Amino acid sequence: MGMQQHPQALPAHAAVALQAHDVRVHAGKQCLLHGVGVQLPAQQWTAIVGPNGAGKSTLLRALAGLQPRKSWSGQVHLLGQPLADWPVKARARALSWLGQNEAVSQELCSYDVVMLGRMPHQAWLAPPSAHDHAVVEQCLRTTQAWDWRHRPLGELSGGERQRVLLARALAVQAQVLLMDEPLANLDPPHQSAWMETVQGLVASGHTVVSVLHELGIALQSDHMVVMQAGQVLHQGATHAGDTHAALEAVFEHRIRIRQIEGMWMALPTAAKSA
C-alpha cells in the first residue's frame, strides 16, 4: 500500500459535508500538510487517526477555517460552498468547533460558557431567548454537566471541564461538528456517553468529524481518515479491510484490528523480538 496524495473518492451517491483539496499548511519553513485531499461524508461520523505529529489537528483546523490565511493554500468546501464564501455568522451556525486546550475565561460559570455556543443565533447585544436557555439546559444535561452549571470553569476537573466544552459545541446546533480529541480526560462511562451522543447526532442528520487517539472508539465510526507525516495515507469506510490494514501499518503493526463480540477493537501486539 503506497502513500496516496489524493485518496479514493466516496461513492458517487454519497453527499459530502466537508471537502479539502490540495491543502498545504506551513509554519515558517516547515511543511505541516503536504497537499492533503479528503472528502468527508455528510450525515456520518468520521474519525481522523494517526500517530503523534501526523497533522491531524492541523487538518481539522484547516477544515474549520482556523488556519491563518497566510499559512495555508488549497481549497476547503463546507456543504458544497467554499469556506471563504460563507457569511461569518451563517458559517458559525453551520459549523461547530471543539478544540484542544481552548482559551476560555476560567471565571465564567459553566452555564455561561455553554451559552457562548448560542451566540451565532443571537442578535447583536440581544439577551438570550427562552429557546437559548432551553438548549443550554438540554446540552448540559446531555453531557451530564448540569449539576455544576453555577461553578466557574477554572474550578472543574479536566473531565468535568471537557464535558462543559462539549456542551458548548452541542449548543451551537450546527449541521457539522468538528472535535479535536473530544475524549481527552473523559473516563470510560463518559467516553461511551460521548459516542452515543455522536451516534444520535448522526442519526438526526448531523455530520461529526473527530480527531481521536482512542482507537477502540474510533473503530465505531462510519468513515476513517488515516494520517501519517503530514499526509493522508488512506480514507474509507471504517470497517473495510483496507482501512484496518492502513491503521495497522500507520501504527507500525504494534496493533491488530480484531472483532470481539461483534465489535472491532485495536489490540496491542507484543514488541518484536530482536
Ligand SMILES: Nc1ncnc2c1ncn2[C@@H]1O[C@H](COP(=O)(O)OP(=O)(O)OP(=O)(O)O)[C@@H](O)[C@H]1O
Ligand atoms: N505552529 C507550529 N509551528 C511549528 N510546527 C508546528 C506548529 N503547529 C504544529 N506543528 C507541528 O506540525 C506537526 C503536526 O502537528 P499536529 O498538531 O497537527 O499533529 P497531530 O497529528 O494532531 O498530533 P498529536 O496526536 O500529537 O496531537 C507536528 O510535528 C507539530 O510539531
